[in-house]
Amino acid sequence: MNKYIAYLILLFCSLQQAGAQPKMKPMADIPGFKANLLASTQKAKSMECDFVQKKFLEVLTEPVISNGHFCFKRENLIRWEYLTPNQYLIIINNDKVLTKNKNEKANVIDTRSNKLFKELTDMMVSCFSGNIKAIEKRYSIQYFETEKQYMTKLVPLDKNAGAYLKNIDMYFDKSDMTISKLLMVEPSNDYTEYNFTNKKLNLPIADEKFKIN
Amino acid sequence: MKNLRLISLLIGALFSACSSTGGLKSVGKRAVQRSELYPVIERQGTKKEAWFNISIQFFKSEQSGQLLVKQTNDTTTRIVFMTAVGFKIFDFAITPHDFTIHTCIDPLRKKNILRIMEKDFRLMFCTNLVYAPSKIYSSKSDTAIVVYKLRIPGKSYYRVNDQKKILTNIDNHAFPVGGAKVNFEYTEGSLLPKIHLKQKGIKLRFELEPFPIK
Numbered sequence: 001m002n003k004y005i006a007y008l009i010l011l012f013c014s015l016q017q018a019g020a021q022p023k024m025k026p027m028a029d030i031p032g033f034k035a036n037l038l039a040s041t042q043k044a045k046s047m048e049c050d051f052v053q054k055k056f057l058e059v060l061t062e063p064v065i066s067n068g069h070f071c072f073k074r075e076n077l078i079r080w081e082y083l084t085p086n087q088y089l090i091i092i093n094n095d096k097v098l099t100k101n102k103n104e105k106a107n108v109i110d111t112r113s114n115k116l117f118k119e120l121t122d123m124m125v126s127c128f129s130g131n132i133k134a135i136e137k138r139y140s141i142q143y144f145e146t147e148k149q150y151m152t153k154l155v156p157l158d159k160n161a162g163a164y165l166k167n168i169d170m171y172f173d174k175s176d177m178t179i180s181k182l183l184m185v186e187p188s189n190d191y192t193e194y195n196f197t198n199k200k201l202n203l204p205i206a207d208e209k210f211k212i213n
Numbered sequence: 214m215k216n217l218r219l220i221s222l223l224i225g226a227l228f229s230a231c232s233s234t235g236g237l238k239s240v241g242k243r244a245v246q247r248s249e250l251y252p253v254i255e256r257q258g259t260k261k262e263a264w265f266n267i268s269i270q271f272f273k274s275e276q277s278g279q280l281l282v283k284q285t286n287d288t289t290t291r292i293v294f295m296t297a298v299g300f301k302i303f304d305f306a307i308t309p310h311d312f313t314i315h316t317c318i319d320p321l322r323k324k325n326i327l328r329i330m331e332k333d334f335r336l337m338f339c340t341n342l343v344y345a346p347s348k349i350y351s352s353k354s355d356t357a358i359v360v361y362k363l364r365i366p367g368k369s370y371y372r373v374n375d376q377k378k379i380l381t382n383i384d385n386h387a388f389p390v391g392g393a394k395v396n397f398e399y400t401e402g403s404l405l406p407k408i409h410l411k412q413k414g415i416k417l418r419f420e421l422e423p424f425p426i427k
Contacts, residue, residue: 055295059291059293060281060283066297085424086424088297107277120300164300186316188304
């Protein structure tokens, strides 16, 4: 009997949680969304924000959480800086990617010779520059929305990319059309969630921050 | 003839100087339980989960990220390596008799690379429950130092400190050449050690540094 009561409580809790999530519905005006996104991101020359990364693994009961700071500058400059629990820096500067640990020397990769890295960096740049057209060539896209957010679900068309990524979900705030959440789901259904907060648009960011030696 | 004797003496001296049992005396032979080797993961108590910053240097290339080592049940150790951005490089499950690949990126999905990684993780994280009857040595100068000569994989000398209850190093010999050396470096205030593994035959190094996860 106690077991049934426990099941009922669990069911009730899960229904409550499901209720707390705003339900996604198919996007009503896809061309309008694309035009709106392109127009607003064209205006955004730069973006700075904080991020929280949660890695969900089937083998763990709780996600692994990392925090950091993110900068994007047109056209192809990204600085992705992890602050806790580890310090780690990633800079994307056109075709070059720099990775650096706190205690290590920098490692520079030319994405032209690394297909996987090129795929990831192109996708990241397209996400933050709002260039849906560039993404459409390599992903099939489904469009959704809630009252406050747009969501695009990207499924890789390329078999090689599909071996690493099942889908990418991008969430945009309707208020300013900036990205607020990114979900990268692996074929095993393990996934990484990035939440972007304290977004600041069009503040000057020195080119030095994206320098790769 | 004299030259031959001299060469044999020199070779003998060289081997005894490099021997893993130098300064030790044999104290018997018996089956060895995993717990006697003080596996790193056991230092985490009931949690049996550890996180390391890992750097793998393979010839001139280097890949760094985070390594999760988790004992999911009495016999299975799960090893997950992912980059800082959360991208999984590999995900292995190791039991005393099986090696399962849950995920592995294509460049690493090579028979030889997988075989080396399996062997190295088995060495570092002591994945057997019981090891076949093995020679046991103790230090002539410090009775707390015990060395187990285990026959898996290859010939491996596990050096432990019974007083501190820690595994300090492993010297693994492969036939006819090769093997690996593993050092466990404990710092004050940290339950988990830094682990350095160096392959003898090829330019492959693993550097693991523990870090706390919320």
